[in-house]
Amino acid sequence: GQNIDQPTEMTATEGAIVQINCTYQTSGFNGLFWYQQHAGEAPTFLSYNVLDGLEEKGRFSSFLSRSKGYSYLLLKELQMKDSASYLCAVRSRNAGKSTFGDGTTLTVKP
Amino acid sequence: NAGVMQNPRHLVRRRGQEARLRCSPMKGHSHVYWYRQLPEEGLKFMVYLQKENIIDESGMPKERFSAEFPKEGPSILRIQQVVRGDSAAYFCASSPRTGGEGYTEAFFGQGTRLTVV
Numbered sequence: 001g002q003n004i005d006q007p008t009e010m011t012a013t014e015g016a017i018v019q020i021n022c023t024y025q026t027s028g029f030n031g032l033f034w035y036q037q038h039a040g041e042a043p044t045f046l047s048y049n050v051l052d053g054l055e056e057k058g059r060f061s062s063f064l065s066r067s068k069g070y071s072y073l074l075l076k077e078l079q080m081k082d083s084a085s086y087l088c089a090v091r092s093r094n095a096g097k098s099t100f101g102d103g104t105t106l107t108v109k110p
Numbered sequence: 111n112a113g114v115m116q117n118p119r120h121l122v123r124r125r126g127q128e129a130r131l132r133c134s135p136m137k138g139h140s141h142v143y144w145y146r147q148l149p150e151e152g153l154k155f156m157v158y159l160q161k162e163n164i165i166d167e168s169g170m171p172k173e174r175f176s177a178e179f180p181k182e183g184p185s186i187l188r189i190q191q192v193v194r195g196d197s198a199a200y201f202c203a204s205s206p207r208t209g210g211e212g213y214t215e216a217f218f219g220q221g222t223r224l225t226v227v
Contacts, residue, residue, distance in 0.1 A: 033216075035218075041220070042201060042218040042219060042220050042221055043153070043201070043218050044218070045216075045217070087152060087153065089153075097143055097155050097158045097166055097169075098143075098155070098216065099155060100145070100152045100153040100154070100155070101152055102151055102152035103151075103152045
């Protein structure tokens with residue numbers, strides 16, 4: 001089975017940096033995804049990590065440590081539009097499905 | 111992602127009726143996943159299908175729920191004799207292949223919001 005934990009809520013200030021953590025336990029790991037979901041909308045893909053290290057994509061970066069079962073999503077230069085839910089998802093080896101955490105609701109304040 | 115089409119966007123059913131949710135994957139995608147999302151919660155996996163095959167239905171309730179992905183046409187998630195607890199957003203995602211070689215992100219549809227009254 002899989003168990004994915006991430007904080008329920010976070011608040012940050014416009015222009016700042018925020019780090020959203022995700023820890024997981026899985027029997028067979030085949031990649032970790034981060035998705036962004038605005039209220040009432042579909043999740044949209046942000047990043048994918050399968051090897052240890054940092055993947056940078058513009059204002060967003062994602063880090064993975066497989067030995068620690070740990071990932072984080074780093075958002076820089078926060079904008080009001082970044083207020084959303086951020087979902088961590090782990091894909092199992094030999095399985096197409098991904099298991100999602102409950103999401104972290106980020107509120108960006110002026 | 112606008113490429114995955116789900117309909118209807120909103121569906122209201124009375125208790126005991128049937129709900130049929132449709133999902134047309136992106137062009138060229140042969141893998142479909144259904145997820146359910148309750149308010150203020152994350153996505154819960156229900157079923158994973160390829161054309162004419164159910165690959166993994168470990169998240170699907172044993173009763174009242176069924177899914178299919180025929181050779182022609184959209185994938186259908188069917189809920190019989192709906193109850194109020196079935197009220198949720200149901201998302202469909204598609205990908206071109208599994209993650210066995212390289213990664214394949216899943217593209218999500220806009221979801222169907224089912225309300226049971």
